[in-house]
Structure formats: C-alpha cells, structure tokens
Amino acid sequence: MNSMKGKSDLRERWVVCVLLLLISGIVSGSCSGKGGGGNSSGPAISPKPLSWDAPTQFADGGALNPATDLSNYEIYINEKGTFLPSDTPSAVSPAVDPSSGLAVTTYDLAQVVPRLQVGKTYFLVMRTVEKGGGKSDFSDPPVRFTY
Secondary structure (H helix, E strand, O other): OOHHHHHHHHHHHHHHHHHHOEEEEEOOOOOOOOOOOOOOOOOOOOOOEEEEEOOOEOOOOOEOOHHHHEEEEEEEEEOOOOOOOOOOOOEEEEOEOOOOOOEOOEEEHHHOOOOOOOOOEEEEEEEEEEOOOOEOOOOOOOEEEEO
16 A cells, blocks of 8 residues: 555545544523633633544554544634635643543633633634654534633
C-alpha cells in the first residue's frame, strides 16, 4: 500500500469518526451564583457541563479506542455557527484522564476563556485529534445553545 493511500484512508476514517461523536447535550440552568471560578468583574460562574459519547469505531467499522487512538477533543464555540479548519479552538479536552485512564466525555463550559456571556446564544462543534496529530472534520450540525 502506498503512503498516500494510507494517509487518505486514515483521513477518511477520522472524518467519519467525528460523525460518531454525539454531543449529548448542554445542561441548562443559571450561570450565575455559587460555584465555578468567578472573576473580579462579576458573579461566580456556575458549572455548565457539556457531555458527549466518545467514538468507538472508525468509518470502516474498525474498533476505535480513545485511550490508544485519540489525543484530545477540540471544542469550538462562536456566535455565528460557521466554523473553519483555521479557527482556534475555544477549549481543548484530553481524550483520556491521565490519573484514571478512563475516556473523558465531559467538559465544563465555565472554563472557556474568554468567558461566555450569560443570556447570549452560541454555536458549538467538536472534533477529535488523533495521537498522530490528524484531525477529524467538525461535528455536524453545530449545537445551538444559550448560556
């Protein structure tokens, strides 16, 4: 197998892999009050968890193990709902918790910097990054939510 075909096959596998990454939801609720790291210009930010199902197989049906195949998840958030490969991620989450060795499937959106504004509507997509550095396409469609 020539090296170009191998790279193309891997890219296709990762492209479809992200389609298997299902964003299960953004928990609704107040973003002010007690909890989470606050800042000096306003009230403390309550945790705002994002959760998803870790991918378990490649597009060709081959098994995917987040612990051995993935490096991290990139989380992209903006107000327009259009995302480009050149965009900088809003947050990066490891694919595996280094202390437990378990797959990571949650991220607290209160950690996003710059902070999301309460009451504002945003769009969110994610993509996986393999240990070799290859990136999947963005999850589709973007998830619309009000913070």
